[in-house]
Amino acid sequence: MNLENRKRELVKEFSPLLEKTTKVSKIWMGILVAIILVGIYAFFLQLFKGHEVTGMRDNVVWGVYIINFIFFVCLSYSGAFISGILHFYNTPWKNSVSRIVEIITVLSLIIGPIFILLCIGRLDRLHYLFLYPRIQSPITWDIIAIMTDLVGCFIYLYLTFIPDLAILRDHSEDAPKWRQKLYKFLAIGYQDTTEQRETLHKITKTMSAMIIALAIVAYSVLAWIFSLTLQPGWNSSIFAPYFIIAGLYSGISVIILAMYLIRKYYNLEHYIRKVHFVSAGIILLILSLLYGYFTFSEYFSRWFSHKIHDTNLLNTLFTRYFWQFVLANYVGVLVPVVILFFKKFRTIKSITFASVIAILGLWLNRYLIVVPTLETPYLPIQDTREEFVHYTATWVEWSLSFAGVAAFILFFILIMKLVPIIPMSGIIDQEREAFNKKGNAKQTITE
Amino acid sequence: MQRNIFKNTSFTCFLLALLFSFSLVAQETTVDDYKLSFSFKTVKKFDNTRLLEVSFIGKNREDRKDKIPVFDAEIKFFNIANDEEILLGTAKTSNEGVAQLILSEKQKYITDEDGYINLTARFEGSDALDAEEEEILVRDLILELNLEEIDSVKTIFVKAFTLDSLGVKTPVEEVDVIISIEGMLSKMKIKEGTIENGEIEFELLQNIPGDKDKNFTVYAQILDNDEFGDVIQKQTVNWGTFNKINTIDENKLWSEAAPIWMYIVLTILLVGVWANYIYTVYNLFKIKKEGKKLELSQEE
Structure with a gap:
């Protein structure tokens, strides 16, 4: 097996993905940039006019921003978790999804905390969090967890990129000079020697284990921001595992959706196959059952205990938020379960549809965790204006939310222009392993 | 339910508007349903200043719980003697219907031949409300409070006397006095007795908690006396105990x-x-x- 030739072949195969931009993708990128620009305008409006331009008021101080924050951060943690599992256990189908997962992990961990910054009224006092941290506060834990996780995810993503960057450095003679220089710089002299490969493998494996542990800790800390308060609907002992399961549920769904889109628009049917969708679909089925169980358990115990504030909250959920509740907790769980449970429904399109339903359901579930609780405070403010009690997101919040999603997709596309979405080094490793096995078998027969 | 519906200067319009709005609501309430209470009292304080206080409240004739303070009503305070009226000052009633005027310790009062000071509070009325007036006759009392430890017994000495124009002290008789200690929210009564021959003494309880410097304040109060009104005297003394909080949250x-x-x-x-x-x-x-x-x- 001639490794260099094989590497050249792979670069040749994937270089159109890196270097050529189709008209459709240009239009898409233009639309995404336009959405981001509207978001930037909304941001400046909020910056100069204050939070008055949002729907957040005295009672409901957390709105769509915090929901997006939880959603993206959970996505990141679940991405880190799944990616860690894929690498740590050297899962057979990791090659097809691992890079998608890793990019999702890092991007969502960058986009998510930006929403927190949008939610803070006095950004000029942000540095106080670092100057005067209160170590007893879950908010402080979350800041530490997010920063530590972000650095860890960056390192981890970089580690998985190195072998591909080295291949691209050595076989991109036709690429522009800036690209060649960039690959050379980022590949840090990796020559794929046995020693280098072993060192890289060792630290990647350690980092993958670390990333799994970090994801669990960071997930739990995020859940504790809510559950360590005494607020009805938040004060729950199962919130941390509930958040982990919900995060994994949304994470797997976003991965399936990304797999579908990448497969379709980049013609990667050869690498991202139905078997990958079915495997991911089965994981999604297990997670949807677990998520449904946790959701039922959470609301059932609140309903049964019949504490007055919990009852008020449930009344709000079943009146003002009835349809959202049904969509989030019935449709968002049962539709994916039904689709994924029956073998004949497990087609690529239906699995992707189930994952889209799961994503929307999960986002709504987050909304129902945050907003109705804040709308039913322990101390109701008398004679308050309606808009101070009830929350409705304004166009500023929506445009910034969509700008976040657009930025996520745009950066995803841009990263895909830097390195192939299917790790070439992974393909080489697989083929090398197969070759070695074959060689060993031949040797045994000769002997 | 307490609502402020009376106002002196522009309050007739306010009152009418309010009554009109009241009439639109279920119950029709008019000013006639309220009986106005105009009470006046004077307190001679420990620094020899004198507080003049009027409480102006409308009480519902049928519902005793329904009391409405008359706010922003101008009250004039006079010292009257021998048909001579001296305006001491004016004050407007607060949201609680209370008007207060504090007269300095240097304030000179005209007295009648028996040594009584005539103090009058007057509300001159408005379109909606009738004029109100109340007078008090008080004699100027000098109340002394001394705290001494005699043979380890902490003792409170109270002396009360009047001074005539020549500065001769005349001890007072049969005047009730209350001894109390200043607490966090109010004065706590610890002893009471009657002043005979111008003086009385009390033995103070042991182990009274003080502030962080072991200080506490003792009050001697003569309240609602027909002859002298309210007279208050106070002294701060270092006789208290201080219980340190032993457990510090660490x-x-x-x-x-x-x-x-x-x-x-x-x-x-x-x-x-x-x-x-x-x-x-x-x-x-x-x-x-x-x-x-x-x-x-x-x-x-």
Whole structure:
């Protein structure tokens, strides 16, 4: 097996993905940039006019921003978790999804905390969090967890990129000079020697284990921001595992959706196959059952205990938020379960549809965790204006939310222009392993 | 339910508007349903200043719980003697219907031949409300409060006397006095008695809690006396006890410093994770170094 030739072949195969931009993708990128620009305008409006331009008021101080924050951060943690599992256990189908997962992990961990910054009224006092941290506060834990996780995810993503960057450095003679220089710089002299490969493998494996542990800790800390308060609907002992399961549920769904889109628009049917969708679909089925169980358990115990504030909250959920509740907790769980449970429904399109339903359901579930609780405070403010009690997101919040999603997709596309979405080094490793096995078998027969 | 519906200057319009709005609501309430209570009292305070206070309240004739303070009503205070009226000052009633005027200790009063000061409070009326007036006749009383420890017995001496124009002291008789100690929210009564021959003494209880410097304030009060009105005297004394709070919250969830285990767990976690990052970066440098070596050997 001639490794260099094989590497050249792979670069040749994937270089159109890196270097050529189709008209459709240009239009898409233009639309995404336009959405981001509207978001930037909304941001400046909020910056100069204050939070008055949002729907957040005295009672409901957390709105769509915090929901997006939880959603993206959970996505990141679940991405880190799944990616860690894929690498740590050297899962057979990791090659097809691992890079998608890793990019999702890092991007969502960058986009998510930006929403927190949008939610803070006095950004000029942000540095106080670092100057005067209160170590007893879950908010402080979350800041530490997010920063530590972000650095860890960056390192981890970089580690998985190195072998591909080295291949691209050595076989991109036709690429522009800036690209060649960039690959050379980022590949840090990796020559794929046995020693280098072993060192890289060792630290990647350690980092993958670390990333799994970090994801669990960071997930739990995020859940504790809510559950360590005494607020009805938040004060729950199962919130941390509930958040982990919900995060994994949304994470797997976003991965399936990304797999579908990448497969379709980049013609990667050869690498991202139905078997990958079915495997991911089965994981999604297990997670949807677990998520449904946790959701039922959470609301059932609140309903049964019949504490007055919990009852008020449930009344709000079943009146003002009835349809959202049904969509989030019935449709968002049962539709994916039904689709994924029956073998004949497990087609690529239906699995992707189930994952889209799961994503929307999960986002709504987050909304129902945050907003109705804040709308039913322990101390109701008398004679308050309606808009101070009830929350409705304004166009500023929506445009910034969509700008976040657009930025996520745009950066995803841009990263895909830097390195192939299917790790070439992974393909080489697989083929090398197969070759070695074959060689060993031949040797045994000769002997 | 307390509502402020009376106002002096522009309050007729306000009152009418309010009554009109009242009439639109279920119950039709008019000013006639309220009986106005105009009460006046005077307090001679410990610094010899004199407080003149009027409470102006409308009480519902049928519903005793329904009281409405008359606010922003101008009250004039006079010292009257021998048909001569001296305006001492004016004050407007507060939202609670109370008007207060404090007269300095240097204020001179005209007295009648028996030594009584005639103090009058007057509300001159408005379109909606009738004029009100109340007078008080009081004699100027000098109340002295002395605190002494005699043979380890903490004793309170109270002396009360009047002064005539020549400065001759006349001890008072049969005047009730209350001894109290200033608490956090109000004065706590500890003794009471009647002044005979111008004086009385009390033995103070032991182990009365004081502030952080063991100080507490003792009050001698003559209240609602027909002859002297309210007279208050006070003294602060270092006779108290101070119970130190023995348990200081250290390293608790709610204290400034977090519980020790929290620091330990967080440090272990962070050191563990960041040490691994450093180890990873160190290995990346090793890979880079080896790569450079290989590059050099290839060039050679």
